Amino acid sequence: MKAIVQRVYGSSAMLAVADVERPEASAGEVLVRVRAASVNARDWHVMRGDPKIARWMDRSVFRGKGPANLVQGGDFAGTVEAVGEGVTDVAVGDEVFGEAVSGAFAEYLAVPRVLLDRKPKNLSFEQAAAVPLAANTALTCLRHLNAGERVLIIGASGGVGTFAVQIARARGAGVTAVCSTRNVEAARSLGAGHVFDYTRETVTGRYDTVVDLAGTRGLRKLLRLVEPTGTLVLSGGGNFDGGSLFGPVGLLALGQLARPFVKPSIRGPLAAQSPASLTELRELIESGDVRPAIDRTYPLAETPAAIDYMESEHARAKIVITVAA
Template sequence: MKAIVQDRYGGPETLALADVPRPEPAADEVLVEIAAASVNARDWHLMRGDPRIARLDRTHFGRHAPKARIRGTDFAGTVEAVGAEVSDLAAGDEVFGESDGAFAEYVCANRSAVAPKPSNLTFAQAAAVPLAGITALCALAPVRPGQRLLVIGASGGVGTFAVQIGVARGAHVTGVCSTRNVDLVRSLGADVVIDYTRDPVVGSFGVVVDLAGTRSLRTLRRLLAADGTLVLCGGGAPNGDRISVLGPIKLIAAGHILGRLIRQTVEIPTAHPDRAMLAELTELIESGQVRPAIDRTYALTDVPAAIDYMETAHPQAKLVIDLNI
């Protein structure tokens, strides 16, 4: 099968289209013929081995290259085969989910990370949902109806889901983005949109979700109500070939410490592939409350260009890899 592989850390130039063996599902896995995948910040972090301290985590990072040779995480497609322990999915089912190795014609994913595709989405749209949607659900766990919610980084992959989920939960949502993304964030249902290039971000919010990771804790705390909750979920920004040492881990570590010292709550959610959360997203999507926003679509051969665009152009929402073009 065709796949996008990587054998050393570096930029998009280290990614190549190659022929690799088609995987075989283990007992608890599902083999999926991929129709579409999508690009996430996770892809450039793994591609570059950024931040450098993350390479100490040998689950995903190796010393000189990522542990998984094939890049990509999100996918949507059709079940080709199932393992012996999988009884609730069958060949021909349309699914979406997460697994290492999604920039390929086939992928094996653990059953716990796969769910039936939302019926009102195309494969390309469904592929844009899993990682970003689950991250947004985790980040918005503290949100209650009527609360004032601030989403910093509202036009990104996670941010576009966070705005919509916040609205669906009855929050008063303020989104922060740059000038070219104001119309997009407003179209997603945000009650207020702040263009940070023109206006200061001010106010008192019950929940502040920081998806950018570029503001100090002091600045973020000033935006919180006295009993508010700060959610740190920013992944840092690409800086070309310059690899950061700590990246967002510095802010997150400081947030852990600060959360023990102040009345306000600091949360650092960890998102994992989860079919129950995929099912929750499906309910929101099929009810019309959430829809994936897509900036551009690329062919499998153009994955390096897609990741380069993510690193250099700060795209709106999601970039999709369509294996049918």
């Protein structure tokens, strides 16, 4: 089968289209014929091995000199090609979506049954592939949110941000977004009641929840935007600027160290994919409350260009890889 492979860290020049052996579905797994995948910031972090500290933090993804897995990519949507022993609730031909540890930038993917769910009926494969990691991250960041609260979402035009605006709105919160000029109208269309254009104005006010998805502001500046009884949520962020030792991990660690000494609650939630979260997202999508926003699509062979765009062009919403017709 065709796949995008990478053996050592570096730029997108390290990625190549290659023929690799098609995987088989082991016990508890499902073999998926991948119809579409999507690109996340996680993919360029893995491609670069950046920040360097990550190479020693998660050995299922990173190694010292190159990625732990030959084929990258997490988000996918496709059809069930085969099921392994013990899998009885999905069948060959079912349309599914989910998030794997790796392997989605390929024509076929073997993935544990617990990491996929039935594809939302009202989405195409390309749209469904845009959902899992970004939407689940947004959902995890907003678990504590209650109706009537005021939430500020910094980085509202990115993959996670576009879902966060919609999920917060669906939960009855008043949403204020922060993004650049070209994304202001898009943020409003997703449900933001007010939008700060950070290139032209200073973000002001205090909010019950501040979700920082950009990672470009210091902790003190972020805390000034949160009510004393509120919550600051830190989730990733950062752009590649030549490599780093700590990257967004530094801000997350600082937030954890500051927790006992500041009044607002500081959270750095980790979004673990599960059948329950995928089902919740599918229900939100099928109800019409949430819909993926797609910036661009690329064919599988152009995955390196897609990651370049994610890495350097501040992509709006999601970037999707079309794998098979």
